[in-house]
Each structure stands twice: as C-alpha cells, then as structure tokens.
Amino acid sequence: MTAKRLVILPRAERDVRAAILHYRDEGGASLARRFVAELERCYQGISKHPGIGSPGFGVMLDIPGLRSAGLAHFPYLVFYLELPDQLDVWRVLHVRRDLPPMLRDTD
DSSP: OOOOEEEEOHHHHHHHHHHHHHHHHHHOHHHHHHHHHHHHHHHHHHHHOGGGSBOHHHHHHTOTTEEEEEOSSSSEEEEEEEOSSEEEEEEEEETTSOHHHHHHOOO
16 A cells, blocks of 8 residues: 655644653653654554544544544644545644544634
C-alpha cells in the first residue's frame, strides 16, 4: 500500500507548535525533539495505514471519517480525516483537554 500524503492544517500546525514550546520550556530541547520524533512516527503510521486510528470521536461528534491516533510516549492524539488522495490532519491535542468542543471548533 502506498502512503497517503499528509496535509497538516493550520490549526494542527498551531497545536504542534504550542506542544513543542511547552516541552522545550518544561523539559528542554531534548524532550521537545523526542516529541517531534514521536509525532513524525505517528504521521508515518497513519499515512501508511489510515484505518489504524480510532473512529470514536468522529462517531460521538457525528463527523464522518474523523479518526484519532495516539502518540506512543506522549499524551497527545492526532485527529485526521481520510480523503481519497490525502489525509487532512485537523488537530494534535493533549488527551486531558476538553476534546469535543475543540474538535467542533472549525476556525
């Protein structure tokens, strides 16, 4: 199977930037780099196997096709939609956030 192209939407880019800054400020550059490496592994996994993500939030919020995949060593979920020729990464959110309202906010 060919990997699908990932399109990181602006809101997800802002989420990632905020997480990197948090980890850099709280744990140093090394921790921030580990977060980025783990995020890249997650991106590669969903790109190759889009169906691995959980559809739970998509079902709960009535957003057809929305899936989430977790990072292995960080408490973050990557939310994405599979389209015919690409995956749109909607958000990258900490699991302790109030996720449903954040996912409904399509700004």
